[in-house]
Amino acid sequence: MAAAAKNKYIRIKYLSQTIVGMAMALIVISCAGSANVVGQEPSAADTLALSTKDTISIVAVGDIMLGSAYRSKADLPPDDATGSFKHVKSFLKGDIVFGNLEGCFLDSGKSTKCKDTIGNSCFAFRMPERYAAIYKDAGFDLLSVANNHVGDFGFAGRKRTAALLDSLKINYAGLNSQPYTIFEKDSIKYGFCAFSPNDFTLQITEIDSAKSLVSFLKKHVDIVIVSFHGGGEGATFEHVPKTKEIFYKEDRGDVYAFSHAVIDAGADIVLGHGPHVTRAVEVYKNKFIAYSLGNFCTYGQFNLNGPNGFAPLLNIKLNNRGDFLYADVVSTRQTKLSRLTIDQNHTALKKIVSLTDSDFAGHRLTFSDKKIRVKD
Numbered sequence: 001m002a003a004a005a006k007n008k009y010i011r012i013k014y015l016s017q018t019i020v021g022m023a024m025a026l027i028v029i030s031c032a033g034s035a036n037v038v039g040q041e042p043s044a045a046d047t048l049a050l051s052t053k054d055t056i057s058i059v060a061v062g063d064i065m066l067g068s069a070y071r072s073k074a075d076l077p078p079d080d081a082t083g084s085f086k087h088v089k090s091f092l093k094g095d096i097v098f099g100n101l102e103g104c105f106l107d108s109g110k111s112t113k114c115k116d117t118i119g120n121s122c123f124a125f126r127m128p129e130r131y132a133a134i135y136k137d138a139g140f141d142l143l144s145v146a147n148n149h150v151g152d153f154g155f156a157g158r159k160r161t162a163a164l165l166d167s168l169k170i171n172y173a174g175l176n177s178q179p180y181t182i183f184e185k186d187s188i189k190y191g192f193c194a195f196s197p198n199d200f201t202l203q204i205t206e207i208d209s210a211k212s213l214v215s216f217l218k219k220h221v222d223i224v225i226v227s228f229h230g231g232g233e234g235a236t237f238e239h240v241p242k243t244k245e246i247f248y249k250e251d252r253g254d255v256y257a258f259s260h261a262v263i264d265a266g267a268d269i270v271l272g273h274g275p276h277v278t279r280a281v282e283v284y285k286n287k288f289i290a291y292s293l294g295n296f297c298t299y300g301q302f303n304l305n306g307p308n309g310f311a312p313l314l315n316i317k318l319n320n321r322g323d324f325l326y327a328d329v330v331s332t333r334q335t336k337l338s339r340l341t342i343d344q345n346h347t348a349l350k351k352i353v354s355l356t357d358s359d360f361a362g363h364r365l366t367f368s369d370k371k372i373r374v375k376d
């Protein structure tokens with residue numbers, strides 16, 4: 001059973017625009033590998049298989065946009081992005097390797113978004129379609145597509161991006177057309193869903209809907225992973241305010257209330273990004289929350305000044321009930337010239353420590369040996 005189930009890929013698509021009314025939604029199951037029935041309670045064999053793996057490692061990073069050919073191909077990196085992850089590749093290894101896909105894959109087309117220019121810039125990101133394979137080669141097997149750039153080139157961009165990720169067997173979720181995904185690896189069933197304040201994505205502001213989806217997933221999988229792209233952006237938004245955040249007149253969600261609510265509903269880990277800076281971490285009901293994983297690998301027009309140039313790469317260990325064990329922190333940095341490298345000064349880790357101390361006073365976490373642990 002364990003061998004047969006290994007690396008089985010299961011995807012369910014709800015053909016509904018919202019999560020509300022899930023019971024009425026039409027479920028389409030596509031399955032590569034041996035047949036499986038989604039919706040059954042785990043069998044005794046499944047439970048036995050689960051017990052054979054007692055530690056799960058989830059590698060998590062924040063925003064990734066490898067270079068946009070819009071408006072000009074001259075804006076692409078000189079190595080055509082092939083070396084984007086060369087300094088961190090050895091760390092991108094785990095049962096799950098997660099990141100936020102901050103853009104779309106599409107080889108042509110204009111963006112209506114560029115009416116809203118800031119100075120001479122246009123923050124519309126269209127990665128060449130060949131760049132999708134670079135994510136795959138780097139080890140990413142789970143991506144959030146709920147964010148403010150996946151829709152930069154409308155339906156065409158979202159559709160092509162989804163098709164490419166499907167073809168590469170990279171799991172992803174967060175669009176209304178793909179709100180969640182269920183997949184299995186090494187006999188562990190994972191459910192993943194992703195939220196943002198942006199159009200055509202699951203809404204971070206609709207917390208009751210988010211809870212419904214998470215509790216639905218929890219009935220069908222062993223480990224539920226939730227991602228959000230939320231909160232204000234930049235150096236003045238490093239703190240978790242524990243209230244709704246407004247940025248560019250947009251409600252970017254209450255990331256604290258959201259994270260706690262989805263854990264109350266059954267989430268095992270919450271991976272946040274969106275502010276382009278590192279934020280605090282928290283362990284709530286034995287479940288790990290990263291409030292912002294920052295700019296991980298973002299080429300081109302991204303501001304990399306100050307805290308925007310540093311980001312953590314977390315390797316988070318959970319037990320097979322999804323409870324937090326510990327996390328290894330690799331600090332990375334980006335500059336326009338050197339691009340993504342390891343930061344020997346551990347700036348991102350220091351940020352996590354200071355922000356966690358200030359935003360979650362009285363927390364029971366310790367930070368030593370580049371590890372996050374819970375006090376005994």
Ligand SMILES: [Zn+2]
Nearest residue numbers: 102147148274
């Ligand atoms: Zn964003």
